[in-house]
Amino acid sequence: MRKTLYIIGLSTFVFSCTSQQNVKKNTYKPKTPVTQAKPTVKPTPPVVQKPKVVSDHGVDFFTTNIADATKNDNTASYGSIVTAKPMGYKVVKTYFPAVAQNFRQRYLILHYTALPDDKSVTVLTQQAVSAHYLVNNTGDNEIYQLVDENKRAYHAGVSAWRNDKNLNDTSIGIEIVNMGYTTDAAGKRTFAPFSDEQVKKVAALVKDIVTRYQIQPTNVLAHSDIAPTRKQDPGPMFPWKKLYDEYQVGMWYDEAAKQTYLEAAQADITARYNDAGFIFLIQTALQKFGYGMDLSGKWDDATKKTIEAFQYHFRPQNYDGIMDGETWAILQALNQKYPAK
């Protein structure tokens, strides 16, 4: 009997931890307070699959990913675990990993440094800008890590994509050593190529990061995509299609879908190029795809720069910032393939 009472007392204790509000509303309160016997043993936790943790050089890591990707749950990663060490207490890391959590790292942003190797390292480690990774051009197999993936690097600046702003908060930044562009007398930009070794390094790094954090293809972007009026990097020489075709990362359109849009797109450009309604339609399509756009109904400077940023990424053969039939067809094919949720 004594044992039964104890079990009832214990179950009330466990229940009250999770249902405070219900208890307050529905429980009859006796006039004389009843002292509840304190349990002398720990409550038995429910059976939960506990992630294994290993320690390497003083840093703890999950060794298995217990996430259920089909439920958009990425509960535990292979990544490091940063834990409090309160004086006199032990923090138990494998006790109850909560389902209600996800990664802060939801974007991957690519840049070029516009500087040679040595200056890239100096600027990105000593000044007010930084990135998580720096891909050098020195022909070795090293990639430099400058910032912990769990921490914020300062690479994106004022930025936006779809419903998100200030992407430093939610992104991993990769800087690639490359000299950027030169401008001729007519104002045309000519961009420096990336070496094959660099592209392979970047691709392997991107693949690793998007896999670990389950970063969506629509969130693997150029700095110029998230800040089109300010930035050109990594520019039209960066082979986004190669990354899509050979490493299955990032976005690319389906050629067949583009062809279905092409004829009507060219007719639109010929017949309606200067109609405010058509310009508004283009701006809306760019905004829907993800670019931070004002819907002015005019071919203004911001719209031209945004079209140029789109062309750097998806139609790099000609990046004059002027909407043409092919660019318009590609934009529609991308919106069809990657609709905003």
Ligand SMILES: [Zn+2]
């Ligand atoms: Zn950049």
